[in-house]
Amino acid sequence: MRRLSFQFALLSAVLVVCFTVSQDTVNADLVNVEVKRTVDLTTHIVKISSSVTIENTGKSAEKYFIYAVDDALSDRLSYIGALIKSTGDDDEKLKVAETTIAGQRNAKFYRVEFPKRLDAGAKITVDVETVFANAMKPYPAQITQAEKQFMLFTGNVYYYSPYMTTEQTTTVNCFSSTIESYTKTKPVVTAENSITYGPYEKKSPFSQGEMVIHSENNSPFLTVTDMHRLVEVSHWGNIAVEETFDVRHSGAKLKGSFSRFDYQRHQDGAASIKTFKTLLPASARDVYYRDEIGNISTSNLREMDDQMELELRPRFPLFGGWKTHYYIGYNIPSYQYLYNQGDQYVLKMRFVDHVYDDQVIEHMTLKVILPEGARDIKLITPYTVNRGRNSFHYTYLDTVGRPVIMASKDSLVEQHIQDFEIRYTFPKWMLLQEPLLVVTAFYLLFVIVIVYVRLDFSISKDEASERHMRIAALIEEVQGVQDRRSALYQSYEDAVNKFKSNKNQNAFMTNRKKIDADHKQLTQQMATLLSKLKAENSDAADKAGELQHLDQQVREQINLANQWAEKLVAGKVSKQQYLDTEATIRAKNAGLLQKAEDILASF
Numbered sequence: 001m002r003r004l005s006f007q008f009a010l011l012s013a014v015l016v017v018c019f020t021v022s023q024d025t026v027n028a029d030l031v032n033v034e035v036k037r038t039v040d041l042t043t044h045i046v047k048i049s050s051s052v053t054i055e056n057t058g059k060s061a062e063k064y065f066i067y068a069v070d071d072a073l074s075d076r077l078s079y080i081g082a083l084i085k086s087t088g089d090d091d092e093k094l095k096v097a098e099t100t101i102a103g104q105r106n107a108k109f110y111r112v113e114f115p116k117r118l119d120a121g122a123k124i125t126v127d128v129e130t131v132f133a134n135a136m137k138p139y140p141a142q143i144t145q146a147e148k149q150f151m152l153f154t155g156n157v158y159y160y161s162p163y164m165t166t167e168q169t170t171t172v173n174c175f176s177s178t179i180e181s182y183t184k185t186k187p188v189v190t191a192e193n194s195i196t197y198g199p200y201e202k203k204s205p206f207s208q209g210e211m212v213i214h215s216e217n218n219s220p221f222l223t224v225t226d227m228h229r230l231v232e233v234s235h236w237g238n239i240a241v242e243e244t245f246d247v248r249h250s251g252a253k254l255k256g257s258f259s260r261f262d263y264q265r266h267q268d269g270a271a272s273i274k275t276f277k278t279l280l281p282a283s284a285r286d287v288y289y290r291d292e293i294g295n296i297s298t299s300n301l302r303e304m305d306d307q308m309e310l311e312l313r314p315r316f317p318l319f320g321g322w323k324t325h326y327y328i329g330y331n332i333p334s335y336q337y338l339y340n341q342g343d344q345y346v347l348k349m350r351f352v353d354h355v356y357d358d359q360v361i362e363h364m365t366l367k368v369i370l371p372e373g374a375r376d377i378k379l380i381t382p383y384t385v386n387r388g389r390n391s392f393h394y395t396y397l398d399t400v401g402r403p404v405i406m407a408s409k410d411s412l413v414e415q416h417i418q419d420f421e422i423r424y425t426f427p428k429w430m431l432l433q434e435p436l437l438v439v440t441a442f443y444l445l446f447v448i449v450i451v452y453v454r455l456d457f458s459i460s461k462d463e464a465s466e467r468h469m470r471i472a473a474l475i476e477e478v479q480g481v482q483d484r485r486s487a488l489y490q491s492y493e494d495a496v497n498k499f500k501s502n503k504n505q506n507a508f509m510t511n512r513k514k515i516d517a518d519h520k521q522l523t524q525q526m527a528t529l530l531s532k533l534k535a536e537n538s539d540a541a542d543k544a545g546e547l548q549h550l551d552q553q554v555r556e557q558i559n560l561a562n563q564w565a566e567k568l569v570a571g572k573v574s575k576q577q578y579l580d581t582e583a584t585i586r587a588k589n590a591g592l593l594q595k596a597e598d599i600l601a602s603f
Helices: 002-020 260-266 428-454 463-502 505-535 540-570 575-601
Strands: 022-024 030-041 046-056 062-069 077-084 092-094 096-101 104-118 123-132 136-138 150-156 164-174 179-182 188-191 194-203 210-216 222-234 238-249 276-281 285-291 300-303 307-312 323-333 338-341 344-350 361-369 375-380 391-393 402-412 419-425
Touching: 022 104, 030 150, 062 077, 062 096, 062 123, 077 096, 077 104, 077 402, 092 104, 104 123, 164 210, 179 188, 276 323, 285 307, 307 323, 375 402, 402 419, 463 505, 463 540, 463 575, 505 540, 540 575
Parallel strands: 022 096, 030 164, 222 361
Antiparallel strands: 030 046, 046 123, 062 104, 077 092, 077 123, 096 104, 136 150, 150 210, 164 194, 179 210, 188 194, 222 238, 238 323, 276 307, 285 323, 300 307, 338 344, 344 419, 361 402, 375 419, 391 402
16 A cells, blocks of 8 residues: 555656656757857856757758757756847847657656748757856865965866757867866867867767866856745835845855955955945935945945945955855835736836845745735746745735745846846725824723723722811912902002092992802802811811901901091091001901911911
């Protein structure tokens, strides 16, 4: 039973592989009439450009041809592309798809479709570009700080193809003219930093000949081992981008210790990396660049016409095997990358952006955070990627979460700087969700506060505390009434002085009646408060009663003062008699009012 299950699983795996990568046959009627290859070893990546003139010697038209990558480099292939060059700038790109050939297992094969069927006897020239990462190895593997770096490249001196090749030449461009050794398969010619092999004539299909080149190469062997690109989309006009990098110098490792003194004194360390440049969108704003310590202040940001140039200078020069970690972030306006028609939206951005010239990224993860409420999401990429499982991201004011689209890819180079698309549906009314949530939250907060301050959450009532609070409120009212009565005493005195001055009896009587009415009202209020204090059995009731008694005495003195003022105006008493009596009345009033103040202070 277990054996049957294993056979079924093995058969399923084989079927998956068969249906994932197609299988083609090689048409022997196609012939490589002329091949011109250029192998670029000037940087840390290997670029092989092949200009292949293909002739159909058969009797029927052909739709495609097979391009092969030999087993020596097949595992290092990062990118392959084909096109038909034109006299103008509009080169025609051809469709390239990985395929298999029966009986050939080690090499990789790609099916390149002609722009139209290649008729019998017709010729066409196709330019194929291949890029290989980590295809050179340092030799020696370790060097000192002052030594130069040498690289060893192993490839095929012949054009590896499933077709007959009539004539071919290969030109190898090196970083410098210092070439330690190279394969001398004749005819071969060297000139400064280039080596030309061929022409070789009439080579059979799948011809192989080892080509080994050992030369100086001090170009920056900088490799991004891991990269995370985070894109957060907002429908309020902004797209936030943050990229995190783990970087390693993949050249010859440093032998011995590092001396910064010697490094600055002799300017040695040709293979080290002091600085590199990253290109950002021209509309990038609020750019930041930091490492584990903080802001990388030694770096510079320059604003150019069509881009932003960020010159990154690590805190220390990078030698072989050394690593660093940093991240950059910026904001860009959404109108340049986000398009919509009604509720249908399309986000069009680069899957990977420029990190440095001739970049190599071993592994990259793209994470796109869409607005909350986005649905019917579809990711369209310019090349094959590994789709991760969609998830949700939660931040302020989110309810169901924001959709997160994840994708990853290994071995990326500059040629992979292409646009991806995310299509989704987003109802416009969802833009109001967060403002409404804020308004609702504040409304509920105010309602809760209002209810809270009006409810009694005590388990049982404290009678003594409540009685004390009632008495305190009554005392406060008593003090207020007494203060207003004291003000009326002054009003009486002002009315008498005015009467003595203008001798207007009618005006004096009118003013006095008004003051008497106000005084009567305040006295009634005081009587009411006195009754309430007595009901509470408070000691303050005695003090309030004493205030009432003092008020009666003050009132009597005021009436007496009024009578003497009338006699003075009528001429019934002399001025000296009035002054003596007035002084006596004022002295008594002052004493009574002082007693009232002392009582108020004692509450």
